[in-house]
Amino acid sequence: MPLELNHQLKIPVDRDAAARQDFVSQLRGYILNDMAVAMRKAYEHNVAPEFERKHGRAPATQDEVHDAMRSNTQFKFYSSVRYNAQEMVWRSVIPCVERALPGIEAAIERVSGSSGGTLQLDPSMAIPQNVADLPVHLMPGGYAPSASPAAGAVYDNGLAVFSAGFMGKNLDDIGLSMSNYVKFRHPDFKPERILDCGATVGHNAAAWAATFPEAEVHAIDVSASAVTYGHGRAESLGLRVHFKQMNATSLDYPDHSFDVVFTSMFLHELAVRDIEKFMAEAHRVLRPGGMLINMELPPNQELQPYDQFYLDWDSYYNMEPYYRTYRDQDPLALLSQAGFSTDDYFQFVVPQYSYMNESDFVAAIDAPQRIDGDTGRLSASLQWFGFGAWKR
Helix, strand or coil, rough: CCCCCCCCCCCCCCHHHHHHHHHHHHHHHHHHHHHHCCCHHHHHHHHHHHHHHHCCCCCCCCCHHHHHHHCCCHHHHHHHHHHHHHHHHHHHHHHHHHHHHHHHHHHHHHHCCCCCCCCCCCCCCCCCCCHCCCHHHHCCCCCCCCCCCCCHHHHHHHHHHHHCCCCCCCCHHHHHHHHHHHHCCCEEEEECCCEEEECCCCHHHHHHHHCCCCCCCEECCCCHHHHHHHHHHHCCCCEEEEEEECCCCCCCCCCCEEEEEECCCCHCCHHHHHHHHHHHHHHEEEEEEEEEEEECCHHHCCCCHHHHHHHHHHHHHHCCCCHHHHHCCCHHHHHCCCCCCHHHHHEEEEECCCHHHHHHHHHHHCCCCCCCEEEECCCCCEEEEEEEECCC
């Protein structure tokens, strides 16, 4: 079953829509597990041996893996089904959002201010080309067509179908896992102000607000639709988050104004030049003793060629053109260039907080951690990868 959202903005669905979304969600889970396993076996038993016969060695890069796989029937079938399933995600929710939009708008107006959060839009802000001109994730219309909450609602409900139940009861497991990692790994660290950049609908910002209820949490995104919807979403959950339409490459906050700057699956949506701008801005707005923490897929330098190829599928087939260029970077080098000391760099792998009891979670984050091909991948053995640095 697709995840059922647990907030007041969730859309009603009839039986036909529920059955359609259930089918798509189950198909997504089948693709990312059963079909992915079968494709890897085809590579190991057929494609890789054939490459070795021709070249006298195993594939050394993901490009060699990709080129070798292009003619493989298993890969072509996997890619075709996965691409179509991605489009089916949006087709399964867009009609429901369109019918429910007046109710969503009324709900946002009804709950606005009830939990103390705020919303600030900037109609004069130029929308970056990577958002304005690309249907990222193949989402029709993209993320920033207008200030209407429609695009935010499509993303929220689409992600519920897309994630096939792997991302927590309100799609907040990344935020809960990252924030609780910080809470338990650094018990003396008490952040007072937290900034989530590229927050979309604030599902992870809300998690930080839940983990650190005394903190002032801010969430920014270039999409007016996302932050408008996100504001209502957080208010309906009783969580105080301050949403602003803002570009993370040019933060409208003073120096030394946050204890935590956080991102989740954001850096791979940016060109490298914009990643560099963002990290410099994060360093500027962090207070001494604060941290920048990013949840992302692990960098390619940490993975074997096949796993690099598999995780970079989205860069070629899911309208995410910067996906691979980000993952080819060295995170330590990016942070060092932004002004962070290499001695203050950290990276970690963390289990899913939503699906285990707290004592097991704490024990897991204290145990030795290993990055592998399942790290960050929606699968039964999913763990999240995080990295960042302290500012001294």
